[in-house]
Amino acid sequence: MKRRDFIVKGISAGLVSGSLAGLGGLPLLTQAAAPSNNYDLVAVRDGEPEVMFDRAIASLGGMSKYVKKGQKVVVKPNIGWDVSPERGGNTNPKLVARIIKHCLDAGASDVYVFDNTCDAWNLCYKNSGIEKAVKDAGGKIVPGNTENYYKSIAIPGGKRLKEAKVHELILNSDVFINVPILKHHSSASISLAMKNLMGIVWDRRFWHRNDLHQCIADLTTWRVPTLNVIDGYRVMLRNGPRGVSEADVVLMKQMIVSSDIVAADAAATLIFGSKPEDIPHIRMAHEMKVGTMDLSKLNINRIKI
Amino acid sequence: MRSVAWPRKARIVLSLLFLVLTAFLFLDPAQFITVSLIKTITWPQFTPSLLKFLVTGSLAATGFLLFILLTFLFGRLYCSSVCPLGTLQDIISRLVRLIRPRKPLRFARPRNLLRYSILAVVIIAFLAGTSLLVNFLDPYSNFGRIMANIFRPAVLAGNNTLAGILEKQDVFWLTRTPFKGYQIMSIGFASGFLILLTWMAAVRGRLYCNTVCPVGALLGLFSKASLYRISLDKQLCNSCGQCSKVCKAQCIDVKSREIDYSRCVACFNCLDACPSSGVVYRFAFAHKNTASVIQSETGSARRRTLLKAIAAGTALITSKVFAVRITGGEKPTEIPEERTLVASPPGSLGHEHFNLQCTACHLCVSACPTHVLQPSFLHYGLQGVMQPYMDYHSGFCNFECTVCTEVCPTGALLPVFNEQKKTLQLGVAVFIKENCVVYTDETDCGACSEHCPTKAVDMVLYKNGLTIPEVDDTICVGCGACEYACPTRPYRAIFVEGNRIHKEADKPEHETIVLEESGEDFPF
Numbered sequence: 001m002k003r004r005d006f007i008v009k010g011i012s013a014g015l016v017s018g019s020l021a022g023l024g025g026l027p028l029l030t031q032a033a034a035p036s037n038n039y040d041l042v043a044v045r046d047g048e049p050e051v052m053f054d055r056a057i058a059s060l061g062g063m064s065k066y067v068k069k070g071q072k073v074v075v076k077p078n079i080g081w082d083v084s085p086e087r088g089g090n091t092n093p094k095l096v097a098r099i100i101k102h103c104l105d106a107g108a109s110d111v112y113v114f115d116n117t118c119d120a121w122n123l124c125y126k127n128s129g130i131e132k133a134v135k136d137a138g139g140k141i142v143p144g145n146t147e148n149y150y151k152s153i154a155i156p157g158g159k160r161l162k163e164a165k166v167h168e169l170i171l172n173s174d175v176f177i178n179v180p181i182l183k184h185h186s187s188a189s190i191s192l193a194m195k196n197l198m199g200i201v202w203d204r205r206f207w208h209r210n211d212l213h214q215c216i217a218d219l220t221t222w223r224v225p226t227l228n229v230i231d232g233y234r235v236m237l238r239n240g241p242r243g244v245s246e247a248d249v250v251l252m253k254q255m256i257v258s259s260d261i262v263a264a265d266a267a268a269t270l271i272f273g274s275k276p277e278d279i280p281h282i283r284m285a286h287e288m289k290v291g292t293m294d295l296s297k298l299n300i301n302r303i304k305i
Numbered sequence: 306m307r308s309v310a311w312p313r314k315a316r317i318v319l320s321l322l323f324l325v326l327t328a329f330l331f332l333d334p335a336q337f338i339t340v341s342l343i344k345t346i347t348w349p350q351f352t353p354s355l356l357k358f359l360v361t362g363s364l365a366a367t368g369f370l371l372f373i374l375l376t377f378l379f380g381r382l383y384c385s386s387v388c389p390l391g392t393l394q395d396i397i398s399r400l401v402r403l404i405r406p407r408k409p410l411r412f413a414r415p416r417n418l419l420r421y422s423i424l425a426v427v428i429i430a431f432l433a434g435t436s437l438l439v440n441f442l443d444p445y446s447n448f449g450r451i452m453a454n455i456f457r458p459a460v461l462a463g464n465n466t467l468a469g470i471l472e473k474q475d476v477f478w479l480t481r482t483p484f485k486g487y488q489i490m491s492i493g494f495a496s497g498f499l500i501l502l503t504w505m506a507a508v509r510g511r512l513y514c515n516t517v518c519p520v521g522a523l524l525g526l527f528s529k530a531s532l533y534r535i536s537l538d539k540q541l542c543n544s545c546g547q548c549s550k551v552c553k554a555q556c557i558d559v560k561s562r563e564i565d566y567s568r569c570v571a572c573f574n575c576l577d578a579c580p581s582s583g584v585v586y587r588f589a590f591a592h593k594n595t596a597s598v599i600q601s602e603t604g605s606a607r608r609r610t611l612l613k614a615i616a617a618g619t620a621l622i623t624s625k626v627f628a629v630r631i632t633g634g635e636k637p638t639e640i641p642e643e644r645t646l647v648a649s650p651p652g653s654l655g656h657e658h659f660n661l662q663c664t665a666c667h668l669c670v671s672a673c674p675t676h677v678l679q680p681s682f683l684h685y686g687l688q689g690v691m692q693p694y695m696d697y698h699s700g701f702c703n704f705e706c707t708v709c710t711e712v713c714p715t716g717a718l719l720p721v722f723n724e725q726k727k728t729l730q731l732g733v734a735v736f737i738k739e740n741c742v743v744y745t746d747e748t749d750c751g752a753c754s755e756h757c758p759t760k761a762v763d764m765v766l767y768k769n770g771l772t773i774p775e776v777d778d779t780i781c782v783g784c785g786a787c788e789y790a791c792p793t794r795p796y797r798a799i800f801v802e803g804n805r806i807h808k809e810a811d812k813p814e815h816e817t818i819v820l821e822e823s824g825e826d827f828p829f
Contacts, residue, residue: 043827082705110475118756118790120674120703122336122480127705146481148469186764186772187751204752209635209792211748237818239760244813250820270828278770280749295829302827 040298041258043267047305049095049233049255056229056257057102059301066226069107071174075099075139076225078181078196079115079130081242082123088234088249089242090124091181093133095231095255099177100137111139112169114149115199118242121145142169150202157221157288160214164222165202178225178261182232182254182268184240187212189279190272191241192265193228194220217284220261224290228264230256232271262291263298270295312573312586319386320395323349327389327445331452331671334464334482340711343672347714349387351520352443356436356662357716366716376527380534380571384514384521390444391514391570393451394506398553401507409550412558413509415565416516424522431661435688440665442519445714447498449666450691454495454680457671458484483676485699491667491680491691510553515568525567534589535569535576537562542583548575638740638796647684648695648732648783648803651702652710652718655806656685662717665691669709669718675700677785678709692717695731697785697801702731704758704784727759730810732783732803734762734776740798743773753787753799759813762787762799774799779811 042059044052057063067073077091085093100111113134117124125131125141134141143149150165170176180196187208188195194216198204207215232254239248254271258264262285266276276282276293286293326346330338344365347353354368372383384391401407427438440446461482468479505512514521528534535557537548542562549557552575556568575584646656650669653659670678670693677700678693685692695702710721721729734753742750753774754762761781764772774787776799783801791797 043829045826082703120706123674123703123706140475140477142472142477143480146465146483148465148481185751186754186760187749189749205790205792207792208750208752208790209742211746212751213749239815241755242758244758244760244815247815247817250818252820267829300829304826 037301038299039301040260041256041263041267041295042301042303043271044255044257044303044305046253047255048253049092049231050098051305052233052253052255052303053095053098053102053229053257055303055305056255059303060257063102063106066177067103067106067108067175070109071107072172073103073108073111073175073177074169074173075103075111075113075177075179076170076196076200077113077115077130077179077231078191078199079124079128080118080199082119082127083243084127085129086234086246086249087243088181088183088236089240090128090130091179091231092233093129095229095233096130096179097133097137097139099179099229100134100139103175103177104138108175111137112142112173113139114142114144114167114169116144116167116202116204117199144199147202153222155218155222158215158218160210161207161218164219167200167202170200170223175227176223176225178228180228180230181234181236182230182252182256182272183236183243184238184248184272186240188216188281190269190274192268193225193230193261194265194281194285197225213280213284216281217288217290220285220290221288224259224261227257227259228261230264230268232256232268235272237272260291260298262286262293263295266293266295267300309582309586310577313577316385316571316573320392323387324389324392324396327448328452328456330668331449332457332460333671334461335480336672336674340708343668343712344714347668347712349383350445350714351383351388351524352439352445352664353666353714353716356439356664357714360658360662360716360719372524373527376524376531378532380531380566380569381521381524381528382571383524384511384570385572388444388448388514388520390448390502390518391511393448394502394511394513395553395572397503397506398510401503407507410510410552410555411546412549412552412560413555415556415568420516420522420525423517424519427519434661436661436664437688437690439519440663440691442517443664443666444514444518444520446664446666447495447502449668450491450495450680451499453667453671454487454492455499458487485676485679488680488682488691490682491665494691510555511568511570512555514570515554515556521570528569528571529567531566532588533586534566535564535571535573535584535586536589537564538583538585541581542579543581545580547578547580548584551575551578635794636745638737638745638793638798640737640740641796642735642737642800644800644802646732646803646805647681648697648785648801649685649807650678650693650695650709650718651707651726651729651731651807652713652721653807654719655804656689657805659717660685660689660692662715663689663692664715664717665693666714667691667693668712668714669693672708672712673700674706674708675703677702677789695783695785695801695803697788699789701756701786701789702784704782728782728810728812730782730804730808732785732801733778733781734783734787734799735802736762736774736776736799737796738773738798740793740796741773742793742798743767743771745793747771750792752790752792756786756790758782758784758786759810761810761813780813782810 042056077096081089083089103111185191235252236243256267269276349368351369357366430438465481468481546559549559554568556565649659679696681694710718754764759780761777765775767773785801787799
């Protein structure tokens with residue numbers, strides 16, 4: 001770690017604890033922690049979800065670097081399952097709320113949240129705690145349960161997936177923040193940022209039928225999110241993606257933030273205990289030059305709280 | 306002196322209230338109504354309550370007893386105000402007369418032979434083990450089917466359009482509910498029934514209630530001896546016939562000044578219509594000519610065998626017919642899902658109990674949040690026509706959900722508690738390897754295992770780093786998530802074989818995870 005990083009981090013840490021004292025001084029924080037580095041990826045560990053995100057986004061230059069005044073933002077967490085937050089099947093609602101707050105503080109006109117769920121959508125929205133968290137934070141929770149919401153797009157760079165129907169919010173928003181949860185996945189080995197994009201499309205059946213890994217990689221050639229925030233606070237290490245009980249979940253308190261979706265997935269895969277090159281869709285996206293899974297070439301900020 | 310108007314007014318208010326509330330149960334586009342409210346609204350419905358009482362014997366199912374008592378006291382109040390099909394007929398009759406005025410109704414002779422024969426056959430058939438006739442003739446259930454199969458799609462279309470308009474204004478208060486799996490048989494039956502009902506109501510008022518309806522016939526036996534009743538005052542009545550013209554039951558014989566109390570549906574139109582206060586509603590000592598209650602015999606073993614044979618035959622045919630489904634352009638799968646039994650809904654204990662108790666009102670179909678409950682055609686055989694079954698191509702049973710077991714008014718579905726539900730085995734998943742994407746295409750899939758709430762369907766090592774599904778039938782609950790999610794067409798690579806009698810699955814168990822500390826803060 002370079003000495004200069006340490007100083008910058010020292011300052012932001014002090015401000016974070018200040019804001020935690022109940023002042024909620026977020027704008028101050030984002031302004032004060034102006035970056036002197038252009039990090040490609042930030043990894044944070046050992047904090048609460050809100051604190052870890054505050055630190056990560058500050059070290060990237062604050063949310064105002066990604067969200068401009070008056071812009072529409074769509075935040076896409078994983079809300080796939082009708083399970084409680086303790087089960088680690090869906091993105092941590094506290095993290096989702098914190099991201100919304102940062103976006104609104106940066107001047108976003110609207111912050112929308114949705115997912116194309118696997119279990120009954122209204123139960124997922126409710127029992128994940130995300131619906132309430134979004135409303136409380138000032139965001140708008142939007143359904144994704146019928147085909148009407150999805151519009152056709154072409155994927156010229158795709159090998160198997162040449163077209164898809166994507167939720168209109170993705171098409172109509174200025175900023176797209178992808179907020180997956182790190183977990184085991186029985187189909188895709190591991191579920192991360194790239195896999196989370198299956199929740200923005202309507203017809204998932206086609207993906208499963210036509211080489212799942214290739215389709216996951218193909219969609220990322222169409223468009224990548226502005227920012228990927230991987231929630232590794234509670235991590236489901238087996239029986240994913242739904243999980244059977246809380247025994248499948250371990251408290252790891254990790255977070256990865258990056259604009260490079262492949263790098264973010266690669267880093268999270270290592271945290272999970274697997275190798276990125278062993279996960280076909282990460283390898284494929286790397287080969288298709290969507291991003292890089294070679295972390296040694298990246299400027300990474302590692303923050304231990 | 307003007308006649309008494311309030312009983313009629315009260316009846317109209319009450320009947321509209323029951324009609325609107327009951328209709329909304331089936332039309333509710335986005336689960337606005339709570340489960341407890343649903344239970345309250347269906348509590349007084351006669352046939353469901355009676356059937357539920359036969360199973361549970363509980364106080365929660367005594368609505369029918371209340372109405373037998375009320376009928377004995379005041380006449381057929383159920384038919385006049387509570388039965389939604391009765392009110393629907395009144396509205397139809399009224400509308401038809403508004404559009405094309407026709408001659409007023411007049412006294413008609415009862416068709417008692419037909420009426421009591423139908424009641425007897427319905428009861429005998431039920432005791433013989435089939436609720437098919439109850440299912441076809443019960444007024445509440447027919448009303449439910451008309452609402453759920455004909456009006457609900459229209460309401461959903463309206464709801465979805467309105468939701469679309471609101472969304473344009475950035476308002477997400479109303480949400481869309483997709484149309485799913487409406488079954489031709491149920492739509493056809495409900496439409497046919499509605500047409501027949503419209504014709505009967507237009508031409509002869511409450512003809513259905515007094516000739517076909519088994520509930521009407523049964524309550525008629527009690528209303529014959531009711532303590533409070535309409536009568537024509539011998540002094541005041543001048544046989545002008547105004548009462549008879551508004552009598553939708555066609556039961557007032559003005560010439561003889563007699564009323565057929567078995568057919569009087571206590572609508573009180575006549576009270577209001579009489580210009581000379583000659584129609585009175587008053588206490589009367591019960592007549593001695595109480596009709597002998599039709600004693601129903603238990604069905605013969607031969608009848609039962611015959612029904613079972615028909616059932617088995619039709620079930621076999623339909624499993625073939627319904628297996629054919631379209632593919633999405635990929636290489637179609639070749640091995641049909643050889644399902645011998647569909648799964649019956651949670652809380653139904655099994656096919657036998659369910660088929661006997663369910664009147665196919667489709668309340669659970671409307672209430673099911675995942676749309677897995679769909680009206681059947683011959684999936685259960687003839688005796689279960691239109692009764693809901695678990696259609697795993699339409700949806701799958703949400704692991705944590707028990708809504709259908711709570712709303713069922715007939716006791717066909719008995720309450721299941723959340724923890725019970727998690728080990729309640731409706732059926733067992735069967736894997737067809739030769740249809741599986743992993744086997745045919747050698748690419749990863751795992752959609753089935755992904756959706757499995759107990760990991761009864763788990764992915765095990767296959768070859769070249771690929772994993773393939775494996776079913777542990779001891780912990781499988783038969784929720785159908787695997788079948789729903791399976792991407793192969795026309796035949797799926799995994800399907801649920803229903804349990805004839807529901808079983809209890811084992812609880813999935815896993816060791817606790819112990820994390821090893823790597824010693825480094827970040828592995829990169």
